[in-house]
Amino acid sequence: xxxxxxxxxxxxxxxxxxxxxxxxxxxxxxxxxxxxxxxxxxxxxxxxxxxxxxxxxxxxxxxxxxxxxxxxxxxxxxxxxxxxxxxxxxxxxxxxxxxxxxxxxxxxxxxxxxxxxxxxxxxxxxxxxxxxxxxxxxxxxxxxxxxxxxxxxxxxxxxxxxxxxxxxxxxxxxxxxxxxxxxxxxxxxxxxxxxxxxxxxxxxxxxxxxxxxxxxxxxxxxxxxxxxxxxxxxxxxxxxxxxxxxxxxxxxxxxxxxxxxxxxxxxxxxxxxxxxxxxxxxxxxxxxxxxxxxxxxxx
Numbered sequence: 001x002x003x004x005x006x007x008x009x010x011x012x013x014x015x016x017x018x019x020x021x022x023x024x025x026x027x028x029x030x031x032x033x034x035x036x037x038x039x040x041x042x043x044x045x046x047x048x049x050x051x052x053x054x055x056x057x058x059x060x061x062x063x064x065x066x067x068x069x070x071x072x073x074x075x076x077x078x079x080x081x082x083x084x085x086x087x088x089x090x091x092x093x094x095x096x097x098x099x100x101x102x103x104x105x106x107x108x109x110x111x112x113x114x115x116x117x118x119x120x121x122x123x124x125x126x127x128x129x130x131x132x133x134x135x136x137x138x139x140x141x142x143x144x145x146x147x148x149x150x151x152x153x154x155x156x157x158x159x160x161x162x163x164x165x166x167x168x169x170x171x172x173x174x175x176x177x178x179x180x181x182x183x184x185x186x187x188x189x190x191x192x193x194x195x196x197x198x199x200x201x202x203x204x205x206x207x208x209x210x211x212x213x214x215x216x217x218x219x220x221x222x223x224x225x226x227x228x229x230x231x232x233x234x235x236x237x238x239x240x241x242x243x244x245x246x247x248x249x250x251x252x253x254x255x256x257x258x259x260x261x262x263x264x265x266x267x268x269x270x271x272x273x274x275x276x277x278x279x280x281x282x283x284x285x286x287x288x289x290x291x292x293x294x295x296x297x298x299x
Contacts, residue, residue, distance in 0.1 A: 045079050046072065049101040054139065059093050062264065065281035068097055070245045075202035075288060080105040081163035084156050084194055086148055086187075087113065087170045090125035092132060094168055100139045109194075111148035111156035150174060150183055154190025165191045166202045169284070171228055172221050172259075181231065188235035192291055201237060201289040203228060204246055206259045206282040221259035225285045237289035246284035253283060 050068055077083070079101055088095045088110050095110060102108045112129060113122035133140040147153045156165075174183045191201055208222035217223050229239050255261035259282050261268055266276060 043079065046077070046097075046101055049097045052096075052100065054100075054136070055096045056091065059091065059096060062093070062281070065246075065248075065263075066093070067245050068094065070243075071202075071204065071286060072097075074241075074243045074245060074286060075164060075166060076200060077101075077164060078106075082107045082109070082157065082161055084109040084111055084146075084162050084165040084191070086111045086156070086165065086167035086191065087173070088129060089113075090128040092129055094166070095129075095140075095143070098166075099143050103139070103142050107142070107144065109144045109146055109157045109162070111146045114147050114149035114153055117149065148187075148190065150190055151186035154186065154193070156190060157194040159193050160196050162194045163196060163199050164202065165195055165199070167191070168204045169206065171203060171205045171231075172217070172223050175217055175223065176219065176221070184231045185235050188232050188237065192236050195291040197291055198293045199291050200240070201232070201291070203232070203287040203289070204284050206253070207247075207285040208253050212253070219258060220253065222253045222282070223285075225287070228285065228287060232287075232289050236291065238292055240288040240290050242288070243286040246286050248280055248283040250279045251281075251283035 046069070050063070081102070083098060083102055083106060085094055085098055085108065092099075092110070095108070098108050110129070110133075113126045115123060115126050117123055130145065133143055133145070144157075146156045148156050156162075171184060171187070173179075174187045175181075188201075195201065205228065206222045208216055208220065208224045210224065210226070212224065214224065214227060217227070225242070233239060251262065253259075255276070257267040259265075262276050262279055263281055266273060268276070
C-alpha cells in the first residue's frame with residue numbers, strides 16, 4: 001500500500017543573505033536558533049570553507065540563492081563523514097565547499113559524469129573537473145573520483161559506506177530525454193546502495209508547482225516534489241523532511257526555455273534579461289531522505 005504523506009516540519013526560509021561572506025557564522029547561528037536544529041554555526045570548519053577566498057568568485061556570488069550553509073545544516077553534515085556528491089559538473093560548485101571541509105577527517109566521493117559518455121558535454125565537463133582537482137592538490141588531493149551514469153554505472157562508493165549522499169539540481173536530468181521513471185529509480189537505487197543503514201540522502205532540485213501535469217517535467221527542467229518523493233520511496237528510502245530554504249515564490253516555472261531561462265544560464269540572452277534576473281534562480285525543493293536502519297533491498 002502506498003504510504004500517505006503528511007506535511008513534514010518546514011524550516012523557515014532564511015532571509016536572503018548579502019554576499020558578505022564574513023557573516024556566514026552569524027547566519028548559521030541565527031538559523032539554529034530559529035529552527036531549534038543542531039547548530040552548524042559552531043562548526044568553524046564549514047563556515048571557513050564557505051567564506052574561503054579560494055572559492056570561485058562567480059560561485060560565491062550564487063550563495064544568496066543557493067544557501068549552502070543552511071542547506072548543509074539541514075542535511076546534517078559533519079566533517080568526519082564519508083560523503084558522496086552526485087554529478088558535481090564541470091565547476092564543482094559544492095565541491096569547492098565540501099572538499100576542504102571533509103579533507104582532514106572525512107572523505108568526499110565525487111560521482112562524476114561518465115568519461116566515455118557519447119555526449120560531448122559530459123566528457124568535457126568531467127575533463128574540466130579533473131583538471132580543476134589536479135590544479136589545487138592542497139584542497140582536492142583526497143577527493144575520490146567515481147562514475148555515476150544510471151542505470152549502468154552506479155557504483156559511486158563502496159556499498160553501505162557513505163554517511164551522506166548529496167545531489168544538487170540533478171534529478172531532472174535523469175528524467176528528461178526519455179529517462180523517465182526507470183532511470184530516476186535506478187539513480188535513487190544507486191544512491192541507496194552506497195549509504196550506510198541510517199544514512200541520509202539530500203536532494204535539491206527545481207520545483208514544478210503542484211497540480212501541473214507530469215508531462216511538464218519532460219523539457220522544462222522542473223519536477224514535482226511529490227514525484228521526487230515517490231521515486232525515492234520506490235527505491236527504498238524513507239522521506240524524513242522537506243525545507244523551504246531554497247524556495248523562490250517569484251518563480252512561476254513556466255518560462256520559454258524552461259529553468260534555463262533564469263539565472264545563471266539566462267538562455268534568452270538579452271531578451272527580457274532584467275525581468276528574469278529580477279526573478280532570480282529557480283524555486284527549489286530541498287528534501288531529506290533516510291536509508292532505513294533495517295534496510296531492505298530496493299524493489
